Amino acid sequence: MNEKLLGYAGRVLKVDLTNKKHEDFPWTDADRRRTLGGKIMAADILYNHINPDMKAFDEDNWIVVTTGPLTGCGCPNTSRFNISTISPLTNIVTSSNCGGGFGLSLKKAGYDAVVITGKSSSPVHVEILEDDVLFHDATELWGMKTGETQENLPKRHGKLAIGPAGENKVLYSAVFSDERAAGRGGVGAVFGDKMLKAVTVFGTKSAEVYNREKLKEINKKWVKQLKDNPLTGNQLPKLGTAALVAPMQAHRILATKNFGAGRFDGFEKISGEHLAEKHLIKNAACTTCVIRCTRTVKIDEKSVKGPELETLGLLGANILNDDMELIIKWNYELDELGMDTISTAGSVAFAMELNEKGIWDCGLTFGKTDNLSEVFEDIAYRRGIGDTLADGTKRMSEKLGGKEFAIHSKGMELSAYEPRGAVGQGLGYATSNRGGCHLNAGYLVFLEGLGLNIDALTPHGKAALSIMFQNLMETISAAGSCLFTSYAVLPSFLIDKPNSFITKTVTTLFPYFGPVVNLLNRYPFIASVNLPFIMHAYAITAATGMKTNVAKLLKWGEYGYNIERASNIVLGQEKGADTLPKRLTDENQIKDDNRTKVPLDKMKKTYYRARGWIDGVPTPKKLKKLGIKVPEIIKNYKG
Helix, strand or coil, rough: CCCCCCCCCCEEEEEECCCCCCECCCCCHHHHHHHHCCHHHHHHHCCHHHHHHHCCCCCCCCEEEEEECCCCCCCCCCEEEEEEEEECCCCEEEEEEECCCCHHHHHHHCCCEEEECCCCCCCCCEEECCCEEEEEEECCCCCCHHHHHCCCCCCCCCCEEEEEHHCCCCECEEECCCCCCCCCCCCHHHHHHCCCEEEEEEECCCCCCHHHHHHHHHHHHHHHHHHHHCCHHHHHHHHHHHHHHHHHHHHCECCCCCCCCCCCCCCCHHHHHHHHCCCCCEEEEECCCCCCCEEEEEEEEEEEEEEHHHHHHHHHHHHCCCHHHHHHHHHHHHHHHHHHHHHHHHHHHHHHHHCCCCCCCCCCCCCCCCCCHHHHHHHHHHCHHHHCCCCCCHHHHHHHHHHHCCCCEEEEECCCEEECHHHHHHHHHCCCEEEEEECCCCCHHHHHHCCCCCCCCCCCHHHHHHHHHHHHHHHHHHHHCCCHHHHHHCHHHHHHHHCCHEHHHHHHHHHHHHHHHHHHHCCHHCCCCCCCCCCCHHHHHHHCCCCCCHHHHHHHHHHHHHHHHHHHHHHCCCCCCCCCCCCHHHCCCCCCCCCCCCCCHHHHHHHHHHHCCCCCCCCHHHHHHHCCCHHHHHHHHHH
16 A cells, blocks of 8 residues: 655545535545646546536636645755636636745645635635635725735745736736736636635645655755756856846847847846846745746836746747836836736737737727836726737737737737747747647746757657657656756856857757667656656655656656647547748748748647547547546537
8 A cells, every 4th residue: 555645635625616615626646646646636636527608707616725745845846836716718717827925835735735626706815724714895995906915915935826917817918926927818807806815825734745854955956956957056046037038139049029030239227137237136036946037126126026038039039119117117017917927928029019000990000008007007997099909919810810920829818039030949839738828838948948959940850859848847847946946957167168069069969869868758767767856756765655767757748748638629629720920830930941930730740649639639549648637529520
């Protein structure tokens, strides 16, 4: 018999907003062994609940907030938590990860997750305590922005809150915990539809771990690894994610003018170097983080969180704006309104091009910035053109036209990496379960110029590498770890010495490792070893007692990726959904260079074959192999 798993709080809470009741949600050690935690756990819970007729704003759509087994166990960079639900933006499952304090507090209250069901008839604040759940009238909080809302919540509690954008069901509104956002996919709109203004949690418990002394030893090594790595120990602390602006410019992957180009003449003014020199007050960090990549800046003498790379790129180069002070201001305003900066910026850039082409006279113009603060407020409150912009790029293109340059995948706006300069990233965008997300995509751009310098324009090996990276990142996230910890997996000398013979040999050969990587993807038991640079496996073993190695990490990730995909098929995702706009697949970024467009169809065929999918649909054989029940729609799928 398997030993009882440790590291977990051991309980899952179910909250019924309709009837103002709560109870334990059944979740066993067998479930934990199958899913690990985090977003994979949430995907499993949703998969066993959804039906083909369910929509994001249905009363029966569940919100599932999950932690991982490493959350609260003292490991570095493990304060992350996840929110999953049906997305109003994409109509499929979305998962949104956050580094605010809620996850740690939920674990301290004795819960690994909370499943939120039903719909309140009036604004509500749910307070979770160790032995009780209280439902408070939130009428006085309704209408407040995210900062003010959290200031009016209990001080020592972990917090989730929405702003006006969530209340007005902007399809890309976010949920905030402290200054951190669960930003993508419109989870804030689902909160708003349920009249759920805030959730707070407080407790003083601590999870018992399997081997405390061993975990301390592992954590010490892990911290050293992160601090010694040139990316997690130098680049990110020094410049934050904004450090990527300059290399993105160099590699033609900085989205510019609604992804019309990959370079921006004013890039230096929106770079990490400029932010650090002119605006940085100090570094900040999520709780338990040793990287400290968060920028702290000032607005009107108030210290606030500075913009991340995505915000700098998409509210900078992608709308032809080089004013850093404006981006800092907009980033704060959008956080206060409770909106995802990526989808907001993408929708605005699309509207600017519609206006430029004479399709929609909306008053938005590339390079014109004096009206954007007002536009952002109009989006949050659904006023004027803001009501149209609040529905996102896909719906705007269906209503107004311009589908060929509507930059999204599955309805979710792409992040700031222009994939015609990194075609593996393009494949990831298209096959990402939640839509145009750089992280769920597998973040292959890290190999294609931002970490290593493999051939960014070849399709060779990109399908196999995408699958491996998607699976590994799925598991790292599910464990409760920040995905930046994956940066330190690569040997430091490959980053430190890009011109060395060894590094050049590795980067030259990497795309041709595809067949070997595919073997690992298909038969992960081959990798039934522990590698000294993948600390996550050691930590999971010491925290939970589950014997974990690289093979196990790959298998959890594969399970999670497939169960999310199966959920999307049940919810109506159709054949051909794994696509990109024609601008990225049919038009060269560099006029006479046919390599500078995403060869999506070619890569996708290889990807599907390696995944065991047909037209993006997992086969019954694949699901059965993974222990996932086969839904009727897949049983009957003919291709």
